[in-house]
Amino acid sequence: MATLVTENRLANPDDFYEALIDTHRDLSAEQSNMVNAKLVLLLANHIGDMEVLKEALRIARKGV
Amino acid sequence: MHSTYSYPKFAYTPSEEQRTGTVKRHPVVVVGAGPVGMTAAIDLAQKGVPVVVLDDDDTVSIGSRAVCYAKRALEVWDRMGSAQKMIDKGVIWKIGKVFHGDSQVYQFDLLPEPDHKIPAFINLQQYYLEEYLITDAKKTERVDLRWKSRVLSVKQQDDHVVLQVETPDGVYALEADWVIACDGAKSSIRKMLDLEFVGEVFQDRFLIADVVMKADFPAERWFWFDPPFHQKQSTLLHMQADNVWRIDFQLGWGADPEEEKKPERVIPRLKAMLGEDTEFELEWVSVYTFQCRRLENFRKGRVFFAGDSAHQVSPFGARGANSGVPDADNLVWKLKLVMDGVAPDSLLDTYSDERVAAAKENLLNSTRSTDFITPKSEVSRTFRDAVLNLAGEQPFARSLVNSGRLSTPTTYVDSRLNTPDGDRFEGKMVPGAPATDAPVEAQGQAGWLMDKLGGGFVALYYAGGDAVPAEVAERLDGLAKGAVPFAWHAVTSRRREALPNELVDVNGRFEERYDATPGTLYLIRPDQHVAGRWRNFDADKLAGALNRAVGL
Numbered sequence A: 001m002a003t004l005v006t007e008n009r010l011a012n013p014d015d016f017y018e019a020l021i022d023t024h025r026d027l028s029a030e031q032s033n034m035v036n037a038k039l040v041l042l043l044a045n046h047i048g049d050m051e052v053l054k055e056a057l058r059i060a061r062k063g064v
Numbered sequence B: 001m002h003s004t005y006s007y008p009k010f011a012y013t014p015s016e017e018q019r020t021g022t023v024k025r026h027p028v029v030v031v032g033a034g035p036v037g038m039t040a041a042i043d044l045a046q047k048g049v050p051v052v053v054l055d056d057d058d059t060v061s062i063g064s065r066a067v068c069y070a071k072r073a074l075e076v077w078d079r080m081g082s083a084q085k086m087i088d089k090g091v092i093w094k095i096g097k098v099f100h101g102d103s104q105v106y107q108f109d110l111l112p113e114p115d116h117k118i119p120a121f122i123n124l125q126q127y128y129l130e131e132y133l134i135t136d137a138k139k140t141e142r143v144d145l146r147w148k149s150r151v152l153s154v155k156q157q158d159d160h161v162v163l164q165v166e167t168p169d170g171v172y173a174l175e176a177d178w179v180i181a182c183d184g185a186k187s188s189i190r191k192m193l194d195l196e197f198v199g200e201v202f203q204d205r206f207l208i209a210d211v212v213m214k215a216d217f218p219a220e221r222w223f224w225f226d227p228p229f230h231q232k233q234s235t236l237l238h239m240q241a242d243n244v245w246r247i248d249f250q251l252g253w254g255a256d257p258e259e260e261k262k263p264e265r266v267i268p269r270l271k272a273m274l275g276e277d278t279e280f281e282l283e284w285v286s287v288y289t290f291q292c293r294r295l296e297n298f299r300k301g302r303v304f305f306a307g308d309s310a311h312q313v314s315p316f317g318a319r320g321a322n323s324g325v326p327d328a329d330n331l332v333w334k335l336k337l338v339m340d341g342v343a344p345d346s347l348l349d350t351y352s353d354e355r356v357a358a359a360k361e362n363l364l365n366s367t368r369s370t371d372f373i374t375p376k377s378e379v380s381r382t383f384r385d386a387v388l389n390l391a392g393e394q395p396f397a398r399s400l401v402n403s404g405r406l407s408t409p410t411t412y413v414d415s416r417l418n419t420p421d422g423d424r425f426e427g428k429m430v431p432g433a434p435a436t437d438a439p440v441e442a443q444g445q446a447g448w449l450m451d452k453l454g455g456g457f458v459a460l461y462y463a464g465g466d467a468v469p470a471e472v473a474e475r476l477d478g479l480a481k482g483a484v485p486f487a488w489h490a491v492t493s494r495r496r497e498a499l500p501n502e503l504v505d506v507n508g509r510f511e512e513r514y515d516a517t518p519g520t521l522y523l524i525r526p527d528q529h530v531a532g533r534w535r536n537f538d539a540d541k542l543a544g545a546l547n548r549a550v551g552l
């Protein structure tokens, strides 16, 4: 069974981070929420493994 | 308002017991002459049990209620001989389309495979359905329908139940060995027995308009999220009989139900949707809120709850009557076997076990649909809208769009009546699953497997291209006449000597759908669910499964 990878897998983390922030440039909070929601859905489908997703959901919620 | 239907008025006649003041004991009293009560009554009557049906009204369901009846409910009615009229009068459909704004995002087919007798769905106004069932109940001559008879109280005794019934002539008492409470979502019997009905109320209102018009929408279920004619809300369209169309407009929790029902509010909404020039007349308008709740246990001593009295769902998915009818289907054969002394009382507990499992499945689906259609929080709405935004171009998102997951029958996976598989099988016909149909030929006559299953236990022996081995046939003949009687059929892949019980699997659908190989044996329950299956005939295993299926 696959588990959520929490070690870094990004060749260039700073590139990704910048791209993520850029994606939200000039958007209102509401628009950003929509972009984030679409992003979650796209990525979740790509992962496609309920166990991995549940683990990610659990970690994301922790401490909030 | 216009009316395409005239409501029958059923005559109230005081019962003999009320007139003479004698208290009579009846084997079964059904409370409520709605779709579920009538289904239970006809089924019992056809199995030889006289039934008293008490209903506080004297007509059929008034106004807009159920529209869509699913294949499984229709199969139950077909077994009783009631479905054909419904199918003939109703509108057959299987395609659903979902729109977001003004574009289609998704389409589904509810019965993508051919070779089933009964369609995926029909649409028919509930009053027609009830009227047909009442006519069929009368034909049995064993259903004593008592109109204008309101149950006031129910008292459980050790071996019977006492009911106080109010009629225009006053109050009388009647006794029953068993009571089936089909008295609807507001069930007074539930309250009399002090049973909790727990769940959720959804904070939303829906305007339901039945409209008479000649329109060229196809016979499909159309659902809109945020259409241009009703922005930020959803709309549902269904075709019914007599050129009546059902349109549901989501209104939101803040809407004033009394205001929204007024024609001057409703007509502009309809014009915005249908176009200024479309001629239509209003047949019925109402405003609903929806709830999802159920009883913990569907049995309380000698009283059973079936239909809306036991569980209430939101209409998205058409899981109300469609799950109430299988309640009746599940209960009646068990009750009959217990009344006949064939099965122990504990078999009746499995009614609750199996149908609670079904209700959980229905409530889960119905709650999920309602959460998608009526998001409860900002973030829930954002995700919903994100799904709809993506669905136009991204195939994966279409499967997340939930405009109602339409009623399908429950497989009783965890039922203790099932004999678990010992052999390997593929496909859907697992123990506990509802049997699926296939075209079969019997003695030269084309027909359907579902018709051959009927309403008793049935064993199906698949012989492939060969004859049934003589010793297998002999053993089956012998077992079939045992304490728990059953019928058996030989299913063959080509016509042989036309034995009276031979079913020819004319186009291989049986073989395919039941994953049958020569020697495969299925035991099917009276409610047409699979009890057990084996790759080879073994008399002991079959006898064991039969006992298990009746709770012995």
Ligand SMILES: Cc1cc2nc3c(=O)[nH]c(=O)nc-3n(C[C@H](O)[C@H](O)[C@H](O)COP(=O)(O)OP(=O)(O)OC[C@H]3O[C@@H](n4cnc5c(N)ncnc54)[C@H](O)[C@@H]3O)c2cc1C
Residues within 6 Å of the ligand: B031, B032, B033, B034, B035, B036, B037, B054, B055, B056, B057, B061, B064, B065, B066, B067, B068, B069, B126, B149, B150, B151, B152, B182, B183, B184, B185, B187, B188, B189, B208, B288, B306, B307, B308, B309, B315, B318, B319, B320, B321, B322, B323, B324
């Ligand atoms: C808007 C709407 C749309 C729906 N659409 C669908 C759909 O498309 N498909 C679907 O399957 N379901 C649908 N449903 C649900 C469906 O209408 C119900 O599930 C169905 O009517 C339940 O049948 P029932 O026999 O359990 O109860 P009911 O039909 O409610 O019948 C109960 C009967 O008991 C009688 N009664 C009550 N109390 C007493 C008493 N104390 N003494 C004597 N008699 C009593 C009542 O008069 C009534 O006749 C819809 C419901 C609504 C509101």
